Amino acid sequence: DTEVTQTPKHLVMGMTNKKSLKCEQHMGHRAMYWYKQKAKKPPELMFVYSYEKLSINESVPSRFSPECPNSSLLNLHLHALQPEDSALYLCASSPQGPTRNTIYFGEGSWLTVV
Amino acid sequence: RKEVEQDPGPFNVPEGATVAFNCTYSNSASQSFFWYRQDCRKEPKLLMSVYSSGNEDGRFTAQLNRASQYISLLIRDSKLSDSATYLCVVNANTGGFKTIFGAGTRLFVKA
Numbered sequence: 001d002t003e004v005t006q007t008p009k010h011l012v013m014g015m016t017n018k019k020s021l022k023c024e025q026h027m028g029h030r031a032m033y034w035y036k037q038k039a040k041k042p043p044e045l046m047f048v049y050s051y052e053k054l055s056i057n058e059s060v061p062s063r064f065s066p067e068c069p070n071s072s073l074l075n076l077h078l079h080a081l082q083p084e085d086s087a088l089y090l091c092a093s094s095p096q097g098p099t100r101n102t103i104y105f106g107e108g109s110w111l112t113v114v
Numbered sequence: 115r116k117e118v119e120q121d122p123g124p125f126n127v128p129e130g131a132t133v134a135f136n137c138t139y140s141n142s143a144s145q146s147f148f149w150y151r152q153d154c155r156k157e158p159k160l161l162m163s164v165y166s167s168g169n170e171d172g173r174f175t176a177q178l179n180r181a182s183q184y185i186s187l188l189i190r191d192s193k194l195s196d197s198a199t200y201l202c203v204v205n206a207n208t209g210g211f212k213t214i215f216g217a218g219t220r221l222f223v224k225a
Contacts, residue, residue, distance in 0.1 A: 033213075041217070042201055042215035042216060042217055042218050043158065043215055044215075045212075045213060088155075090157055090158075101146075101205075102148065102160055102163065103160075103203075103213060104160070105157040105158050105159070106157060107156070107157050108156075108157050
């Protein structure tokens with residue numbers, strides 16, 4: 001079983017809603033990530049937090065807002081999403097920076113925007 | 115050219131077959147390499163890291179050729195449970211890290 005836990009597992013939201021995806025890991029990892037995955041496509045990196053600081057933003061639209069309250073938690077705040085944002089959102093972590101470290105994924109949050 | 119390219123697949127093989135997946139990467143500054151497995155509607159899971167010396171884990175063998183920027187995964191004696199998508203993953207530190215996933219190769223093992 002994965003040691004990266006994500007909630008909720010499924011989320012349906014309207015285009016005017018505000019919701020959040022949550023991620024937690026207790027492996028002492030210092031890097032955490034958000035990925036987006038569409039059907040039959042590989043995961044696409046959205047954000048990287050390293051030592052609780054945002055280190056990478058892959059030109060993600062501002063309707064997605066990440067937050068790292070502490071080294072174990074990572075949130076993704078969602079506001080005014082579009083139907084094309086419907087996807088599997090994967091949280092991941094790695095011991096330190098990702099250059100050599102293995103990335104461990106959570107089970108994902110399935111998001112549907114209606 | 116894509117940064118990480120994999121065989122397009124899908125591969126359809128009978129149980130017991132040997133199947134090989136290939137992957138090439140374009141960034142010579144790439145530092146670490148992995149194969150992940152992803153089942154339908156599940157998260158990617160690490161299958162194995164890939165080293166220049168090659169590494170083996172049971173029926174799975176991974177090889178890395180840095181000179182050719184080529185990674186491979188060999189599965190021997192395929193099982194039905196090996197059916198999944200296999201993702202080639204490359205980490206590169208080029209003034210900012212990047213973890214890059216290949217598009218994945220789908221494997222169907224049939225009885």
